[in-house]
Amino acid sequence: MSEDKQLAKDCLIFKQGQDSLLGDNESLEDGIEKIRSKLSDLANIKNLHFLMGAGASSGAIPTMARLINIVEARVEGQETANDLASHPDDLIHDEVKARFKSVKDVSPNNLEDILGTLYSKREYSKGINEKDSLNDFLIELIESQIYSSINIDCTTAEDSLSLYKKLYQKLALRNRDLARVNVFTTNNDLLSETALGYLNINYNNGFSSGLSRTFNPARFSYTFSRKIDPSVEKYEPLENMVYLYKLHGSISWIESDDNSFFNIKEVDVVPNQPAKYNNVLIYPTPLKQNKSLGSPYADLIREFQNKLLLQHGVLIVIGYSFSDEHINNAIYSALASNSSLSVVIFGNYYPTENLTKLTDRRIYQISGEIDVPAKTGTASSKENIHYFNYIVNNFIPDLDRSKDVEILEEFINSLKSLKGAK
Numbered sequence: 001m002s003e004d005k006q007l008a009k010d011c012l013i014f015k016q017g018q019d020s021l022l023g024d025n026e027s028l029e030d031g032i033e034k035i036r037s038k039l040s041d042l043a044n045i046k047n048l049h050f051l052m053g054a055g056a057s058s059g060a061i062p063t064m065a066r067l068i069n070i071v072e073a074r075v076e077g078q079e080t081a082n083d084l085a086s087h088p089d090d091l092i093h094d095e096v097k098a099r100f101k102s103v104k105d106v107s108p109n110n111l112e113d114i115l116g117t118l119y120s121k122r123e124y125s126k127g128i129n130e131k132d133s134l135n136d137f138l139i140e141l142i143e144s145q146i147y148s149s150i151n152i153d154c155t156t157a158e159d160s161l162s163l164y165k166k167l168y169q170k171l172a173l174r175n176r177d178l179a180r181v182n183v184f185t186t187n188n189d190l191l192s193e194t195a196l197g198y199l200n201i202n203y204n205n206g207f208s209s210g211l212s213r214t215f216n217p218a219r220f221s222y223t224f225s226r227k228i229d230p231s232v233e234k235y236e237p238l239e240n241m242v243y244l245y246k247l248h249g250s251i252s253w254i255e256s257d258d259n260s261f262f263n264i265k266e267v268d269v270v271p272n273q274p275a276k277y278n279n280v281l282i283y284p285t286p287l288k289q290n291k292s293l294g295s296p297y298a299d300l301i302r303e304f305q306n307k308l309l310l311q312h313g314v315l316i317v318i319g320y321s322f323s324d325e326h327i328n329n330a331i332y333s334a335l336a337s338n339s340s341l342s343v344v345i346f347g348n349y350y351p352t353e354n355l356t357k358l359t360d361r362r363i364y365q366i367s368g369e370i371d372v373p374a375k376t377g378t379a380s381s382k383e384n385i386h387y388f389n390y391i392v393n394n395f396i397p398d399l400d401r402s403k404d405v406e407i408l409e410e411f412i413n414s415l416k417s418l419k420g421a422k
Contacts, residue, residue: 006371007028008030011371014031016361017362018357039396042314043397045313048181049307049315050316050317052320053317055387056185057319059157059159064111071111080093083141084137089137095134096134096137103117103118115139115143121135146188151272151275155194164191166393168196170396171396172201172239173240183244186247193205203244204220204243205246206296214264245300247301248282249281250266250281250282251280262295262296264281308331308334309341315334317346319347328353331343341362343362346366346367348384366385366386367385368385369385
């Protein structure tokens with residue numbers, strides 16, 4: 001092997017349990033192909049699940065660290081001072097800033113924990129019949145800033161939207177003998193819905209259709225089929241179908257008083273505009289209202305747990321930081337009770353995450369940084385193989401291609417290469 005040829009073990013991490021699956025003398029190209037081949041095999045398992053976090057939308061939506069900085073700038077800024085000047089409870093700007101700082105000091109990198117603390121304080125104040133206007137003001141400020149940061153025009157986020165479209169194009173048309181794909185996401189944005197709409201792909205997100213789209217988790221157990229023979233009662237599942245679970249809610253969800261069973265409704269939102277309703281459910285924490293895990297969050301986590309318990313399944317984790325204990329616990333529980341579940345983790349730095357430290361060979365870890373060849377007149381660059389764009393473009397297989405077809409194509413290509421070698 002030539003000295004200038006990159007070795008896989010120097011650039012990539014591809015582990016099963018704690019054992020590397022890369023040989024000492026394998027080239028980078030061989031290592032990438034080995035990862036691609038394993039993912040192709042895993043993606044053809046009966047039950048395929050994805051868990052996507054903020055990293056999947058980071059090109060269009062602020063990451064958690066950046067969102068905290070945006071919120072902090074809003075708390076410190078003149079706009080907040082102006083709002084306080086007309087506040088009926090005569091709140092003082094310095095006190096608002098001090099309250100935010102005291103909560104942020106405990107959780108400097110997690111807006112979920114910051115909001116969770118403020119929500120808990122609000123429930124405590126209600127419990128002892130005290131009004132805490134400062135705490136309520138800070139919650140409203142943070143919620144409105146999160147909404148405005150997430151409520152983007154997805155059609156203008158061309159790079160991110162293109163990746164989502166490519167992902168769902170690959171996932172939707174799956175072998176009809178296999179279950180439809182389940183996509184779980186902690187993101188509150190509408191990139192998934194926008195991409196699915198562009199592609200005319202059916203999706204089930206737990207809401208009914210019609211003018212009043214109300215939440216009903218029972219819909220996740222529905223199978224959507226089409227009649228294939230008009231003369232007899234014979235049906236087959238829809239192929240272009242995705243099940244979408246938004247574990248932390250969405251900017252298009254509100255609490256409703258329409259007397260529906262779960263009192264959650266999906267509404268249309270106008271990009272780059274303030275929230276039309278005061279009761280939106282976008283905030284990145286399950287600590288909402290007076291329940292520690294109320295509907296719809298508890299229902300969605302329950303669906304996540306149930307899907308991971310299905311036999312012969314694989315969970316592919318992309319852009320998720322393992323900072324949500326309720327989600328992590330669902331994965332731990334499934335691995336403890338479902339011996340046929342595999343977990344593929346894309347990422348390279350989860351210092352507190354136990355899954356990445358286990359010797360369990362059902363757990364795969366994939367990450368790495370590779371050199372990208374320089375274009376004419378430009379310097380070479382680095383690319384992370386565990387980032388969403390590389391995963392979608394290089395690792396996610398086209399699931400509408402059956403394994404039999406792939407085997408036949410490989411056989412034909414092998415024959416051609418042998419003939420060419422003669």
